[in-house]
Amino acid sequence: MSADYNDSDVILRVEGLKKAFGDHVVLENINTTVKKGEVIAIIGPSGCGKSTFLRSLNLLETPTEGHIYFHGTDITDKNVNINQLREKIGMVFQHFNLFPNMTVKKNIMLAPVQLKLMSESEAEKRAVELLERVGLAEKANAYPDMLSGGQKQRVAIARAMAMNPDVMLFDEPTSALDPEMVGEVLNIMKELAESGMTMIIVTHEMGFAREVANRCMFFADTKIMEENNPKELFENPQTPRLKDFLSKVL
Amino acid sequence: MRKYVIAALCCLLSLFALAGCKSSVPENTVFSVDDLSGKKIGVQLGTTGDTLVSEYEEDGSGTVVERYNKGNDAIQALKQGKVDAVVIDIQPAKAFTEANSDLTILEEEFVNEDYALCISKSRPELKASINEAIRALKENGTLDNILKNYIGEDAGKTPYVTPEGTEHSNGTLVMATNAYFKPYEYYEGGEIVGIDVDMATAIADYLGMNLKIEDMEFDSIITAVQSGKADFGAAGMTVTPERLKNIDFSDTYTTSQQVIVVRDNDAIGANSNIIEKFKNDFLTDNRYEFLLTGLRNTIIIAVCAALMGILIGFFVAVIRSTHDKTGGLTIANFICNIYLTVIRGTPTMVQLLIIYYIIFGSVDINKLAVAILAFGINSGAYVAEIFRSGIMSIDNGQFEAARSLGLTYKKTFIYVILPQAFKNVLPALANEFIVLLKETSISGYIGLTDLTRGGDIIRSNTYDAMLPLFVVALIYLVLVVILSALVKKLERRLRSNERRL
Secondary structure (H helix, E strand, O other): OOHHHHOOOEEEEEEEEEEEEOOEEEEEEEEEEEEOOOEEEEEOOOOOOHHHHHHHOOOOOOOOEEEEEEOOEEOOOOOOOHHHHHOOEEEEOOOOOOOOOOOHHHHHHHHHHHOOOOOHHHHHHHHHHHHHHOOOHHHOOOOHHHOOHHHHHHHHHHHHHOOOOOEEEEEOOOOOOOHHHHHHHHHHHHHHHHOOOEEEEEOOOHHHHHHHOOEEEEEEOOEEEEEEOHHHHHHOOOOHHHHHHHHHHO | OHHHHHHHHHHHHHHHHHHHOOOOOOOOOOOOHHHHOOOEEEEEOOOHHHHHHHHHHOOOOOOEEEEEOOHHHHHHHHHOOOOOEEEEEHHHHHHHHHHOOOEEEOOOOOEEEEEEEEEOOOOHHHHHHHHHHHHHHHHOOHHHHHHHHHOOOOOOOOOOOOOOOOOOOOOEEEEEEOOEEOOOEEEEOOEEEOHHHHHHHHHHHHHOOEEEEEEOOHHHHHHHHHHOOOOEEOOOOEOOHHHHOOOEEEEEEEEEEEEEEEEOOOOOOOOOOHHHHHHHHHHHHHOHHHHHHHHHHHHHHHHHHHHHHHHHHHHHHHHHHHHHHHOOOHHHHHHHHHHHHHHHHOOHHHHHHHHHHHHOOOOOOOHHHHHHHHHHHHHHHHHHHHHHHHHHOOOHHHHHHHHHOOOOHHHHHHHHHHHHHHHHHHHHHHHHHHHHHHHHHHHHHHOOOOHHHHHHHHHHHHOOOHHHHHHHHHHHHHHHHHHHHHHHHHHHHHHHHHHOO
């Protein structure tokens, strides 16, 4: 084991991660660590495996090879209680995935109450707090189908935060939104980053990545092609692959 | 909603009207046995008449034999001109012609035959004791008195009464019959009565046993006796070489003739009006009670089977979709697949008969329970697939979102997937229950008085097909309309959840 294994600042450590769907290899030999308070932006062309990487971190995808340590516990170990670990890894999806059969408030309360982390009234209080924080206090009793895309995504962020996660994964959180709604979601995420939340964000919003992230990963050809602070990465790309990519998106 | 009910009632009423104006039936063309060749002949399925007439079918003259489940149905067909003649036992023929003045019996009889009781080949000792009883009843005149009580001028004067001091300490004798065969066995005031019934009672008394009567389709009687569901069959049954292959017969207890019933060209259309018919069909002898009993049984079967179906369907669907999503539960999934294939691949009626005659062959079991079990197991297969399609229709993102919050697979199912799936499948589920309700109409095949059979019993008593069938249809229609309305209400309530502010 390496020296930083016991470093309490390390939240996630990925070692030799490989993911293949049948014969098709999506990720190969990925190694990285995520420290507390880091905001990591993952960019790259579509199909490069960045979403798969993110989804591997809470085992929505089962890695083909390699290990992922969360607070030092190998989550790829079959004997690990993955449900317990997932409680501390929040996730926000591209398509929000709110539960349409319950109100906004109940969406947020479901997991804390069902997992017996909070009482009904505590969870309700927390839900109202979080809704205020994302600016949707008046929508507490609305059903998801009555909200706009941007509002839905803000609720989804609140829902993930209700579990007080140690790290939050964002899987293209603004890709399914109308352009005028992107801003409201990014603002919430920015506030979250400023509050010290550890975040890993798969995104196509280069401006946001550059402004908010303190580390940027460029995924291409099954691996992390380049990794640097955003300023360097965007202004001084080292590989032709990244240069080509940036010329297309910027 | 009310609009539809009214529209449906209008349709039904116009059907009534249509049925009322009878189209003219063709003139009779059969005047002797020789005329039968080349005609359409109606018989009751599996009777001696059936066997004998079937020979005409092969003589190349174009004879067509129509086989009906009940003699009564054959007579109805004759009245409507669907067949040219009906070959049937003389006693029921007399009863039919008495009730239908437009029919007559040809004087020339078709064939003479002997009636006997059928007994399983594996029970020679039972056959010996029944034969002994028949011999004794013939000698002391009891049998003659029973026959006289139903046939001839002195009918009703010499009813059979159990001799005083008879003890019934030797158990129960179960008789299988088809109570649509006046005067041998038929319903009167809710009870099965007739020559065969009295004679069987006399035999049971002689043997010191209680008699229990099981009413079923005629062609099920031999199966019932073979399988042990009944000890013997008594239904005006003739000994034929064909039947002897499968079953044994007692000594003959009476002789009868097969006769030819035809339309009477001279008869004046003496159809009583619809109010008379209604009174006769439903009010005389409280005949409406057959419908009430039937309705009660139909509802009991449908409701209990539906609940059982939901229970089975739910578990099968959860197992199957868990397998689909996670790849686990391989063995359980395999068993479920076999269940679905077998149940959906075979007719409900065959399943019902198999459960009653084979699985519970020699067990004395409540018929309602058998019907509920059969229809419940059947419905479960369809409900399972409905539920499964509902579960699979929920976006995988719902699963992922719930799991990413740390909820277990089970809790995800209970709180997120199932409530949404249930709402999606409600219309399909309602449809399945409507099908199930109507499917229970085959319960008559195991001799259970459901709504349809209740109407059939009335038909066999009054020889009027129209009103009982229409009323039965109307009751089913009302049940389905009520059910649909309830489901619609529930659906609206579930949907309103998501829209209201």
